[in-house]
Amino acid sequence: MVLCFCGKVVVVKMSWTPLDPGRRFFACPMNDSVCGFIGWLYPLMCVRAKAIIPGLLRNLNSVQERCNELVRSMNMLQEQCNGLIYRNNMLVANVKALKDHNLKLKMYMFGSWFFFVIVSFCIWFV
Ligand SMILES: [Zn+2]
Structure with a gap:
């Protein structure tokens, strides 16, 4: 000690x-x-170790700084990806609403054609 x-x-x-x-x-x-x-x-x-170690430390710091930049870029891309996922979910909901509306319109059209055929049948044959 x-x-x-x-x-x-x-x-x-x-x-x-x-x-x-x-x-x-x-x-x-x-x-x-x-x-x-x-x-x-x-x-x-x-002497050789004294010459090499500072260079290695500079390289290590440079790699660490580059790694930090990549992490920041990855975080920004993650935020953009989250925004795109949100927009995609909104578009999927809009498509579903439009499909439901389209189905209602098809049912109205079928009903009106059915009504037209019935009325035509009544007019011509009754
Ligand atoms: Zn002391």
């Missing part, structure tokens, strides 16, 4: 500075402490 200068148990943090990217170290658990205790957990990184 490692204690910092102010007597607290240290925590492990990760450095994101350009000189030590991804390197873990012990530090005081108090964020605003002035004790300034730092103890490196891992040895110094090689």
Whole structure:
């Protein structure tokens, strides 16, 4: 167990500075402490790792940003899709109402033709 200068148990943090990217170290658990205790957990990184890790982090951030844009686009498309589904449901209801109206008109037409035939039969044969 490692204690910092102010007597607290240290925590492990990760450095994101350009000189030590991804390197873990012990530090005081108090964020605003002035004790300034730092103890490196891992040895110094090689030059190649120091050069590669910042580039990988930039690529990771760029991919994450692109992913966030895609999620926003997907949400917008989902909203548009919901709107289209609502319009489709309204149109389906309108089509059903028109079909019902069409059926009523056909029944009225059949009734009027039937009445016409009966009246014609009565006029000609009675
Ligand atoms: Zn401390």
